[in-house]
Amino acid sequence: MTIAKIGIIGGSGLYKMESLEDVEELEVETPFGSPSDAFILGTLGKTRVAFLARHGRNHTLSPSELPFRANIYAMKQLGVEYLISASAVGSLKEEAKPLDMVVPDQFIDRTKNRISTFFGEGIVAHITFGEPICKNLASVVADAIASLNLPDVNLHRGGTYVCMEGPAFSTKAESNLYRSWGATVIGMTNLPEAKLAREAEIAYATLALVTDYDCWHPDHDSVTVEMVIGNLHKNAINAQKVIQETVKRLSENPPASDAHSALKYAILTNLDKAPAATKEKLELLLKKYL
Incomplete structure (x- = not known):
């Protein structure tokens, strides 16, 4: 089933895409439970996309509560091959100012309570993750900006x-x-998404939207909630323009991605001898290797 080849995850401040046309909501169920919210399917230009509000459209889920596996698995169920993740971040460098956009190419994991793999329960897989972002997709995003x-x-x-x-x-x-x-920026959500997207063989890139400087900065104490919310609003408007241009470029010239064959050499378990229940649960990810 291919409903949309391009997926968008909206972070803090980006709960909907104003420019979507022919919009419909779709509730998706996965072997890993329900995603953060209903998916919003719509057309950007001439291209069908799947949008998901990461924290729910009313921002009811904290970073540690996010159903990362359900979110990414649902994207896979919808046929998504390219995933753009828009995220609010704090800046760790003077030159990355509020309202700037960063397209990262590396991650450092400081999470403690996240399940960041679909595997286990009798099937072992180790994806390569030295380059955690799809370079070709990131280039499209950066060129769009x-x-x-x-x-x-x-x-x-x-x-x-x-x-x-x-x-x-x-x-x-x-x-x-x-x-x-x-490090350049700090956030709370993107690394589990990137790992799971790689396991799901979806090309993934982050659009990091700087809201303010992290607390290292001497001016940090003068930052108010109103300032941060104002920046979130401006970032959301800018992000929608970037996503629209990125989708246009992707639809005209979808790039090759190593992510699309990430499991080829990653699965160590002999699938003929793997538990039937686990194979059934992961059938969407495993079917081309069974």
Whole structure:
């Protein structure tokens, strides 16, 4: 079943896509439970896309509560091959200013309570993850940003996203530690998505939208909730323009992606001898290797 080849996950502030046409809602069930919300299916330009509000459209799910496996598995069920993840982040570098956009190429995992694999229960798989973002998809996203010349927005191609557990933000000591590691931005959601998307053989890229500086910055204490919400709103408007342009470019020239064959050498278990129940549960991921 292919309903949409392009999926979009909207983070904090991005709960819907205003420019979608021919919109319909679709409740999707997976072997891993229900996703964060109903999917919004619609047309951007001439291309059908699947949109999901990561935290629910009323922002009712904290980062640690997100049904990551259901979200990504549902994308796979809908036929998604390219997944764009828009996310609010804090900046760990002076040059990555509020309202800037970062298209990271690396992650550091600081989560503690997330299940970030579909496998287990009798089937073992180890994906390669040295390059956790699909470079070709990330290039399309970055080129889309560059082409739009958005006011007050600087593009940062590449960078490291620290994924923390949350929901509390970092201490200053942690923030300075991440800066010493050379990290660019910090958020709470994208790494489990990236790992699961790779297992699902979906090309994945992050559109990181800077809302403010993390607490290392000397001006951090002067940041107000109103300022952050204002930046979230501006970022959401800009993100929709970027996503629309990215979808246009993807539909005209879908890039090759190593992610699309990520499981080819990753499964260590002899599937002929694997538990039938697990094979059935993961049939969508395994069928071309069975």
